[in-house]
Amino acid sequence: MNQVRRLLPGFQTTSAPTSVERLKERGFEAGLKKVFSMTGEDVISHITASGLKGRGGAAFPTGLKWSSVYNAAGPTKYVVMNADESELGTFKDRVLLEEDPLGALSGVVMAAHVVGAKKAYCYIRGEYRDVERRMAEALQMLRSEGWVGTDGVDIEIRRGAGAYIAGEETALFNSIEGKRPEPRVKPPFPTIKGLWGSPTLIQNVETLANVAILFAHDTEWFKQYGTKDTVGTKLVAISGHVQRPGVYEVPFGMPLTDILEAPNLGGGVVGSGRLGAILLGGAAGTFLSREEVASGRLDYGSLAAIGASIGSGAVMVFDDTVDLKWVTARLARFFAEESCGQCVPCRVGTQRIVELIEQGGFKSRTQDLRELGLAMRDASICGLGQTAPVALLSLLDRPGLTQHA
Amino acid sequence: MDNQNGTIYASVRLLLQDMPHERGQLLPALWRVVEHYREITPELIGAVSEGLSIPYAEVYGVASFYSLLDNPGGKMPIYVCTDVMCLLQGAEKLKHAAEEAAQDEPVAVRESACLGQCDYAPAAWSGKRVLRRTTAQELVTAVKEAAQ
Missing domain, CATH: 1.20.1440.230 (NADH-ubiquinone oxidoreductase 51kDa subunit, iron-sulphur binding domain)
Structure with a gap:
């Protein structure tokens, strides 16, 4: 099986990543127009029908989250994009924002429009300064095109300062509020009491980019890839003892062996050339043996059966000499x-x-x-x-x- | 308040004057301070506390939480990633090479948690520039550059 290019722009994409041409070429402008012409309920029912789940690690159904914030009581609501990517072995949001920042940002604009947020934050880790600059450029363009601004949703970039825990959603709220980024006890959940105690829709970069491509196309198109249980594609970040470390977009359900071995994905194990194990999902992930890798697929159900999860999509590969x-x-x-x-x-x-x-x-x-x-x-x-x-x-x-x- | 403190308070006030003076701006304010002064000293915490009307202890609590704000001595920091993937690619040796080069320079070589550059391990970060698939030689050059 091969890699897919949907979240990541196709190799034929020619426009500059932060340009208005890119917004058009990728269909995000059409998607934004579509969302702005629909009712909030309608948008949410499309997301629910797509089967999209959060890509930050918890795989919470996105439609349900949006609906919860949409229906929450309160005069003020917020949207937050979590780009505080600090999980060990995880760099997919960095690559996604480098290659196509307008996808995730269009997702933020759509989300704010649907839940009625006047203010949104993009929280990015302090070590991603180049990515932050690119995001700022993209925002500037969206502002000049009228998609972002005081009339609709105002989007502010917040730079983290080197704290892994700030990526935890409630810790991230505290960080934005100018407090120590210590997590809050849940419940109440962010959808009810988030930023400054208001209902808040917080999503991972990749989830928001999925929303953008969903409305740039349609539900049927979205469902072309994936499994019965988990629809769509996933960005995986492969590192360690493989020929081609990097971020690849693959359909859910792909055999783990293919991710490691396919010539246009991992490209095969290097180092000693013999696979020792992989650590799937980052520092808080699960070690999988050679046999488990051979029979495993990138899907929540089949991985749960061996006690593993996709997590952030980190695939750390170790040859058999690593202790x-x-x-x-x-x-x-x-x-x-x-x-x-x-x-x-x-x-x-x-x-x-x-x-x-x-x-x-x-x-x-x-x-x-x-x-x-x-x-x-x-x-x-x-x-x-x-x-x-x-x-x-x-x-x-x-x-x-x-x-x- | 002695004169030196008075000067610092005034220049921090100037540094923060165009931002909204509210609690939610504390982290952006601390970023400005650390980018200007390279470190956050007790005096600077006092100045931020006064400038934004936030209790000293609260400013201290936030400032001391984040590793990128923690740069005692105010030397130019260079961060060498010493997490698993970079260590597998020899990050330990790179760190030593950088430390040696930085010995008599106003540069501090610091270990960093995963920089999110595992596809280009081993990686380092100068605070401005990411060094990908870096070498001892490149790091030594980066140390010399930072020293200037």
Whole structure:
């Protein structure tokens, strides 16, 4: 199977990424006009019919989220694009915004129009300065074309400043509000009480770009790719021991082996040339063995059966010489560093995992690591603490992956 | 307030004068300060606190949270990604090479969490420019450039 180019512009695309010509060439202008001529209910029912799910990692049904904000009571509503892409091994939003910033931004304008938001924020990580500049250029063009501005929706770019946790949606709200980016306890969910306590529609870059291409075309077109359960395409960010690391757009349901091996995708395993394992979904992802990769497909259902998830779409590839315990130790340090310290299970737990692993507890204190991991999963406030032990637990569950090391 | 403080307060006020003076602007304000002064000192926190009418402790709490605002000494920072994918491609050696080059320069080599450039590992970032598939030689050049 091959890569698809829908979210990413086709190779034949000639217009400049931030130009009005690009807005037309990609059909986003027509899509915006279509959305502005429809009722909010109608737009939402199209999104629901498309089967689109959020692409930030949680795969929440997009139509349901829009409907919840649309129906929420309150005079002020906000839309937020989450471009605070800081998950380990994840760089798909960077590439998407570099190659086609107008898709996601058109999605923001559509979202604001539908839910009635006068103000939207694009929150981008502070290390993506080049991408931020491109986004600002694209916004400027949308402003001069009348799609963005004080009459409709005003869009402001917010630059993060180096905090992984700020990508958690409620922490991101606190960051915009000028507070420490510590996550809030949910519920209430952002759709009811988000930014400054108002109903807020927060979506990942890729989700908004999907909305834009959906209305640039139609539901039937959108459903051409994917599986019965998960419609559409997904950006995967492949890194590590492959011939062609990069971001590729593939249909849901694609065999994981194809993603690694196809000549116009990963292009095959390099390093030793023999696959050791992949880490799917980023730092909070799941290690998959060679056998699991061979039988796995990029789909939520089939991956859930082996305890994995697509997450952000990160596919980190390790040849069979990489000590995965070392990888896990690095991940543990990452989480210990990035824990915001607000809740005990995460603040203490991430530190204890580092200590246990560094003291050689991987073999001798497996049970303690498991119990600690489960306590963090159950008792942490937010996704960081809840998922920090996931990769570690997945490795403990696959003893075959660490036998050789 | 001594004279030096008075000067800093006045110049921060000038730096922030065209932005709305509200809590929601605290992070953009801190970005301006760190881009101008390269670091955020207690005096600067005081000046921002006064300028935006936000309690000192709150400004401190926010400023100290973010790694890109944390640049004690005010040297030019160069960030070398030392997360998994870049380490597999030799980031540790690159970091040492950069550190050596920076020894007598007003440049601080810092480790960074994943920079989101894994397709171009090993990566580094100068605060302005991303160095992709970088080499020791390129990093040493970047250190010398930053020192100027």
